[in-house]
Amino acid sequence: TTESKFYSASVARQSLITDLFVNYNALVKPTGEGQRIDVHTNLVLEHFDFRESDGSVHFVGLLNVLWRDPKLGWNPRDYNNLTRIPVRQKLIWVPDLEVYNNAPDKFLRMHHHGTVILAHTGMVLWSDNVDMNVFCSTNMNNWPHDKHECKLNLGSWTYDGFELDFKNYTNPNDSMSFEDKYMASMKYKVT
Template sequence: MIKIFILCAVFVAVAYGNELFSIQIPGISHYIPNPYIAAPGSSSDLADPVAITEEVATTTSAPLDPPTTKIPENKTSEQGTVEDRTKLVAKLFKDYDKKVNPDDVKLKFGVSLIDFHIDWQDPRLKWNADEYGGATVLRLESDMVWKPDITLYNSADPVNMINCWHSNILVFATGEVLWVPPCKMISRCHLTLNREPYGEQICGLKFGSWTFDGYILDLDFYGGNKTMDLSDLDNSSGFEILSNKAEKTDKFYPCCKEPYPDLTFNLTIKRIPGEELIKKW
């Protein structure tokens, strides 16, 4: 079987015959601006210099007041104080069991070149922000909460189907949980080599839960975006993206009455000839 491997955030490799073409994707930033991170403000007030009054026989001047700096309070509008957060975490996780999944999960899922966007509701993690200094969000280690077992069905590596860094997870007072982990994966695709190596190739990334059916965990697109986020792909990748679209499928098996949903992100790509690639630079 001829395969194409798409390695998100690292490289894209196309293999056929006995040759392997590796195309580096430079210029991809590993910093993800987070709209939920607020920096405490600070300001400084420097007293105005006192004017010097000159007289005929005597010159006097008032000493300058030393500069003063206002110390910011140990809180922000969205996370309260450290005492607020400590009490909140103790309250939320007193009887919380991450091994137990929430009911009727409506999962929102998105894919980019460097990360996933995974969003769901866990009613056990709700709180009244007014009772905790106005804290509306917590940043916690991802291993502290239940997470969906989304995987890449058509992975080319059956042992490490998806490799994700254990980044922090955001938990909001509404019970919303948002996880944006940087991930690496290798997908298997069928190639048509009628015009090798410059023919058009269609590659799909098929994601779904490994154990939950659609009645327990339903899938939909994050932000309603039915495409893969390719904003970090630059002109030096060596490939041109001809089509980028995604679709949801509810699959039924003969054994079972419940649906098993998946989201498949399809890319149609074409290798750019060397001389054209140089012109793009």
């Protein structure tokens, strides 16, 4: 019956969460000494505004962060074929994200109390709203047809590149560019 299937899924989910976190420490990087974690990031822009006064850009959007935590994998057959589950972000280790080229009036703001999605493969997806300003490389020589290069330099203050390697990832459903309907009314072009 539907009720027994729900009960089985609920019991399986609870059992899985108990098994995953019985010896898990969210304060400890999940790989051993000298083992690197590839951290893939993607920013889905909802709004941006270039500020000519200080050469910075204000970004508002969704930041997707994806990595593999080998301690958070499981065999779906052991848990009623569950292949992914949502859990509170505070229960797991997450990379400490910093914007190296942030403008001083606004830092990267991510909610560290949200939800992450765990996949049975050990992949973790953390998606959160961001609101930040970053400095750009500006060239006003061809004003009003000037070009500005605004890169988002993400990294970690705690771990070096041998422990965490930040990479861009692209998902066909999540684009760094706005849709055409937004582009028509924009003063700047996003590429």
